[in-house]
Amino acid sequence: MSVQALFFAAYRDLLGTKGLAVDLPAGATVADLVAELRGRGAPFDALPAEPAVAVNRTYAHSSEALHAGDEVAFIPPVAGG
Amino acid sequence: MSVQALFFAAYRDLLGTKGLAVDLPAGATVADLVAELRGRGAPFDALPAEPAVAVNRTYAHSSEALHAGDEVAFIPPVAGG
């Protein structure tokens, strides 16, 4: 299955991209996606091992299962206000 | 000596006057002024025995000594804001 990873702010600057499609085995979780990306080496290995992530615009635990077409946003520490 | 007593809000309504001059013996305190007024009978005896009082526009303890010409305001419980 394919999910859409999104990168914001410092993560976007780090990776040089706003987002990319990632293929994952069925049943993969948020943690599996993070591992897949970090396994690609630099610059992806500079992502935190347990980043805050939102799945379809809701904060999600690393154990959450992903589904085809999910939008998975990597959320750097927030600084609104 | 003479001091000027002032009455506001509920106290003014109670006494029917905004203020009056009161003659007191030299060395009289706030408490003496209160006693003098309350001793006049109705409606003055309806004033509290220990009202909040400001002498010359500063809150003053009942033991504070008065001086000729002092402005002594009887301050009902306040309700600003």
Added chain:
Amino acid sequence: MIHAAVVHDPIAHEDVLSRVGAEQDGAVLLFLGVVRDHADGRPVSGMRYESYEEMATPVLREIAEEAAGRIGSDRVAVVHRVGELDIGEVSVAIAVSSPHRAEAYDASRYVIEEIKKRLPVWKKEHYVDGTQEWVAGTVPPVREPASATRENAR
């Protein structure tokens, strides 16, 4: 600049707000006290505020200065209105600004709480049924050893 005033005309809250703010300030807070349409369940049609004006103005300034002192900002402005007020009219406006938000909230709250405790202002509620009543207030705190201090100051 610290600003404190007791006024008779309607309060333009923008004017109060515009008295605070500075390039080093990241937080601005405006509090408005407004005449509401009920009190303890009774329908209210309006309110008359009275003050001991010669004393209320300096006490209001003292409160504003204390608030400013607490947070190390001199951007504190407070205006209290007296007279006849309708429902929805502003009785008090408090504006504060400071570098950080915690201080702004602290100072704003301090000003309104101290006003309630010790500003010589009273209000008479006009009820929809035609009656009116002085609002039960707060006995202002009086410091103990005023006498000696005052003697020395004369």
Added chain:
Amino acid sequence: MIHAAVVHDPIAHEDVLSRVGAEQDGAVLLFLGVVRDHADGRPVSGMRYESYEEMATPVLREIAEEAAGRIGSDRVAVVHRVGELDIGEVSVAIAVSSPHRAEAYDASRYVIEEIKKRLPVWKKEHYVDGTQEWVAGTVPPVREPASATRENAR
């Protein structure tokens, strides 16, 4: 009515303030977050705010609704700006009104604190020396049992 928006244009705080207030409300509070001229002692010339807008808008609304729920008032309005801001420009405006002041302060503070904790917004400080840096932020809290709930909802 609860109002929450992420905007690109300058915030007119009067518009935010005018969204709250009701005849039963005695307290109105307006908080403004403003870009200040320094950060941790470094002179700042401006700030760029970015958001994950598709998520920021619903999170901001959720925060406003939680604040309203805490105090039983639906008069909560919050607007957060994104884009390039100059010193002194408003980044966030929060207006709340309620019958009593304690609730207004509580709700106002809740909104800004929750924004800092979990609104997907980031800011890059532009320093007077020409450099720029993402401001160190807060890791948003994530609830534990999201997976099961989400499965059931599908």
